[in-house]
Amino acid sequence: MTPKQTTINTVTLTCSTCGSAQFTKLATNEYRCNHCQAMTLVEDDVAQRLEKILRGMQQPASTVPVKPTVITAIVVGVVAAAVISLTAIFNSGSSSPPRRLTPVEPPIDASLVKLTDIREIQTRSRKQLIMMVRNETGRKIDAPRITATFYQDDLTLGSSYDSPSVRSLQPGEYAPVRINVTDKAYTRYTLQVATPSAARGKNNDVAASKVQLVKNDGSYRLIGLVKNQGAATANSTQISVMLYGEDGALIGTGNGYASAGALAPGALTSFDVSCEMLNESRVASYDYMVQSES
Secondary structure, eight states: OOOOBOOEETTTTEETTTOOOOEEEOSSSEEEETTTOOEEEOOHHHHHHHHHHHHHHHSOOOOOOOOHHHHHHHHHHHHHHHHHHHHHHHHTSOOSOOOOOOOOOOOOOGGGEEEEEEEEEEOSSOEEEEEEEEEOSSSOEEOOOEEEEEEETTEEEEEEEEOOSSSEEOTTOEEEEEEEOOSSOOSEEEEEEOOOOBOOOOBOOEEEEEEEEEEETTEEEEEEEEEEOSSSOEEOOEEEEEEEOTTSOEEEEEEEEBSSSEEOTTOEEEEEEEEEESSSOOOOEEEEEEEOBO
C-alpha cells in the first residue's frame, strides 16, 4: 500500500494531518503517525533533526540544581513560620495570668540551735553526754540530730549521735538529748548540729491539767489529764518530762504518751510517765511538754 504522504512540523513536532505528536520511525527517512497512520518521508538532514528531537522527548527532564542561597531562604522561612505558630498558640490560649513560682525558703542556720548545760554523766549502763537543745531559729523545726565526735589528740576515735525525744521544737522551746560516749579513752570531743528541717506538722490544741509529780519506791512519775481543746481529732499525745536539782541542773528525764491514742474534740484522757534519774540528787523542780501533731 502506498503510504499517505504528509509532512511533520519540525518546530512543534506534530503531524500535519491530525496534529498528533506521536511518531514511529520505520526507516532512516520514513516516519508513521501513531494516531492517523499517515506516512511521512523526509530528507536526510530533516531525519537527523527529527531523530534528535525524538530522543530529547524520550529522556527525562534534567533536574535543575537548587542554589544554596535558595535552600537557606527556605529553611529560614520554615523556622520563622514555626516560631510564629507557637507564639500564636501560647498567646491565644487561656487568658489566665502566668503561674508564679513558689519561693524557695533558705536553709535554716544550724548555729541558731543552741546546745547548753553540756556535761558528762555516768548512768547505770555507760557514760553519756547530756545537754539541752534550744531552738533559737525563729521557726518551728523537727528535732535535730546532734553528733558527738571523739578524739585522742589528733586521732579520730568515732562518732555517736542522737536527737531529742520530742517530735519538734517551737521557737524558744528546749529539750534534752543524751549521746553515748565512746568506750575508748579520749582527750576531747566536738558537737555538731545537723541542718534543721522546717517542721510541717500542725500542732493540735491539747492541754494538760491536774498534773502532779509523785514518788513511789524512789521512782518519780508525772501523772495528770490531757484534754483536746481543738476542733479536730488529736492523735498520739506525747508528754516529755525534765527534772531539775537544787542547782538547776537536769537530773532526770521522762517520755510517754496519753492513755488514749486518739482524742475527739473535747475528749479527756489520763497520762502516767515514768522518769529516769541521772543521779541521786533531790528533785527541786520539774518541767514538761505536751505535743500532738497532725
